Amino acid sequence: MLSRLAHALVPAFGRLSVTADRDAELRPGSVIAPNHTSLADPAVVLAALRRLGVQPVVMAAAGLWAVPLLGRALAREGHIPVHRGDRRAARALxxxxxxxGRGRSVLIYPEGGIHAYGEGAETAPGPFRSGLSRLVERTGAPVVPVGQAGARRVMSGGPAGQLAGVLSAPFRRPALHVHVGAPLAPAGDRAAANNLGVLLHQRGYPDEAAGWWRVAAVAGSAAAAHALGRHHRERGDEPAAEYWLRQSAEQGHALGAYALADLMDHRGDAGAERWLRVAAEQGHREAAYRLARALERRADAGTGEAGAEADTAEQWYRQAAARGHRRAALHLGAILEKRGEVKEAGRWYLTAAKEGESRAACALGFLLRDAGDEESAAVWWLRAAQDGDGNAANALGALHAARGEYQTAERWYRAATDAGDVNGAYNLGLLSAAQGRTAQAEQWYRRAAYAGHREAANALAILLLQAGDPHGAEPWFSKAAEAGSVDAAFNLGILHAGRGDDRTALGWYERAAAAGHTEAALQVGMARLRDGDEREAERHLRCAAGGGSAEAAFRLATVLDARQPPPEPHTLGRPRAPKTECEEWYERAAEQGHRRAQVRVGMLAAARGDVAEAARWYREAAEAGSRNGAFNLGLLLARDGNEREAALWWSRAARAGHGRAALRLALLAARRGELAEGRRWCVRAVELGPAEVAERAARLGEALRQELTA
Incomplete structure (x- = not known):
């Protein structure tokens, strides 16, 4: 389109003439190098080249891609943006x-830009930049020199002069001239032979192409040796392929080095990494990516100097990502995210996601969700899920499920399952179970469990156990536990404990506890206490208490409390002793709502003389249903003279089965002269015990009976 447009418009602005050297030839795969004197000369040169049957790929300033319509046309036709002074500049080469390599000709301005913007006559060429020589050195392509004159008569000078020139050109019709020179083959005939091979290969004559590549390769063409090596590999002749690829690689040809590394890696040859490094050092982005992957795998496996290799891998990922390698950008983002550099990780994920890397879009979604931006996260998850990313589909499902949009959630979980993500089936099971659709939940759990999902196997076993099928549940618990499910190992412990098989149960509890399961560690600790192994019990109770188990914290405190010397009575004026470790564990359990711990903390506070603190903990325990807490709170209230409220708490404790509370109520009623009420509480105290309480209550009840019958 660009060449056609130039061909149509240029004659309207001037009289174009085209000449060429006698041996001028614009072969496919040529580098066309015109002089650059005006903003109008690209159109003039393109119009002239189209007359000669050539429509090249143009290397132009990246700013043109921001121009409406023009930018889209440039991108659609595959023209190449040049980001000057940017890390993306190397990407243009x-x-x-x-x-x-595809046989297209490439137009590049050796000067890199317009050397002089002044008005008037033609200007002398400016100094050449390195781009042309680097491109020719890398490819061996012939260079076609092109000279143009007259474009400055259309556009030159400042903005006003350029506009005036364009508007007046159709009336002035200045002379425009383009001359095409003979190709300059950097390596003489070998470049021509190589280019002929490329042309023949493109036209469907691979064997004839190989013949010319051989001629060029024997003459020393690294590009031809690379092409010939690839030809032999496609034919299955690996020894010949390796020979020619090695010839190319040893001459410093980046594509040859990469192709040789790929061949050696396919065979499992350890020397592949050396050639990947050679290619990567010459700017080959895929080589840089694969070298980084190899180094990262070695670092993860713990072989070699893991830290140094991880750092080197990151550097190669960075180089490949900077050259537009989307998977390298994804891995670089993952490394940075793991290190906590979330902002930079997000930038690389965004770069990769924009290039179509669905895993990067998914990862970017999780970063945005963690930052609190669920709406933006959903946009990227949607993009990734539509590209077939099962993890993103699961994330969308979870998002909609959390909002109560169960039908939409189910649709995305199904999409994840269809994409081959076994978590989709597991999540469908969870969703069905939450909605009470047990049969469907079992179906989805089975599907995921058969695919090796360990948590699905555990969930299926729980479902079967709840349905009264412990024998059907056990194999699934075992399968999940063997696959590494800590919850399944704990559940097997519960299953065997329920059958009275304490030995087997303990084995599974220990396995789960070793993997960090808090409740399993508590069960092991309690079992060791029953066996009298206090030291081992303490170790497991500490693990469970540290993991947040209130019961473990309480039991650990009781173990430590039993080792404490009897407390000295509190006396006024003596400084309060610091809290012991057992008190700290009692308090931790109490703060988590453990009623017995709350009562014990209250008792310790009372022993220190801190009545207000004791009352606070007794009240918390009593309100949570602790009869001991209610009884002790009643004692404190009665001591302060508040017998009415004390009686309320003792009544609550007595109704919950506390014999001493019933006896206190009996004594209180007797003092008030409520003999029948007192005798009723005495009967209750005798029923509840313990023995000493029952004995005292019986004597008091007999005395009250005699009073009543007197």
Whole structure:
């Protein structure tokens, strides 16, 4: 389109003439190098080249891609943006090399830009930049020099002069001239032979192409040796392929080094990494990516100097990502995210996601969700899920499930399952179970469990156990536990304990506890206490208490409390002793709502003389249903003279089965002269015990009976 447009418009602005050297030839895969004197000369040169039957790929300033319509046309036709002074500048040479390899001609301005903007006559050429020589050195492509004159008569000078020139050109019709020179083959005939091979290969004559590549390769063409090596590999002749690829690689040809590394890696040859490094050092992005992957795998496996190799891997990922390798950008983002550099990780994920890497879009979604931006996260998850990413589909399902949009959630979980993500089936099971659809839940759990999902196997076993099928549940618990499910190991412990098989139960509890399961550690600790192994019990109770188990914290405190010397009575004026470790564990359990711990903390506070603190903990325990807490709170209230409220708490404790509370109520009623009420509480105290309480209550009851009958 760009060449056609230039061909149509240029004659309207001037009289174009085109000449060429006698041996001028614009072969496919040529580098076309015109002089650059005006903003109008690209159109003039393109119009002239189209007359000669050539429509090249143009390397132009990246700013043109921001121009409406023009930018879209440039991108659609595969023209190459040049980001000057940017880390993406090297990417332009990569794209130009790929275009030449496909047989396209590439137009590059050796000067890099317009050397002089002054008005008037033609200007002398400016100094050449390195891009042309680097491109030719890498590809061996012939260079076609092109000279143009007259474009400055259309556009030159400042903005006003340029506008005036364009508007007046159709009336002035200045002379425009383009001259095409003979190709300059950097390596003489070998470059021509290589280019002929490329042309024949493109036209469907691979064997004839191989013949010319051989001629060029024997003459020393690294590009031809690379092409010939690939030809032999496609034919299955690996020894010949390795020979020619090695010839290419040893001459410093990046594509040859990469192809040789790929061949050696396919065979499992340890020397592949050396050639990957050679290619990567010459700017080959895929080589840089694969080298980084190899180094990262070695670092993860713990072989070699893991830290140094991880750092080197990151550097190669960075180089490949900077050259537009989307998977390298994904891995670099993952490394940075793991290190806590979330902002930079997000930038690389965004780069990869924009290039179509669905895993990067998914990872970016999780970063945004963690930052609290669920709406933006959903946009990226949707994009990734539509590209077939099962993890993103699961994330969308979870998002909609949390909002109560169960039908939409189910649709995305099904999409994840269809994409091959076994978590989708597991999540469908969870969703069905939450909605009470047990049969469907079992179906989805089975599907995920058969695919090796250990938590699905555990969930299926729980479902079967709840349905009264412990024998059907046990194999699934075992399968999940053997696959590493800590919850399944704990559940097996519960299953065997319920059958009275304490030995087997303890084995599974220990396995789960070793993997960090808090409740399993508590069960092991309690079992060791029953066996009298206090030291081992303490170790497991500490693990469970540290993991947040209130019961473990309480039991650990009781173990430590039993070792404490009897407390000295509190006396006024003596400084309060610091809290012991057992008190700290009692308090931790109490703060988590453990009623017995709350009562014990209250008792310790009372022993220190801190009545207000004791009352607070007794009240918390009593309100949570602790009869001991209610009884002790009643004692404190009665001591302060508040017998009415004390009686209320003692009544609550007595109704819950506390014999001493019933006896206190009996004594209180007797003092008030409520003999029948007192005798009723005495009967209750005798029923509840313990023995000493029952004995005292019986004597008091007999005395009250005699009073009543007197």
């Amino acid at each position: 990569d794209l130009a090399e790929e275009a030449l």
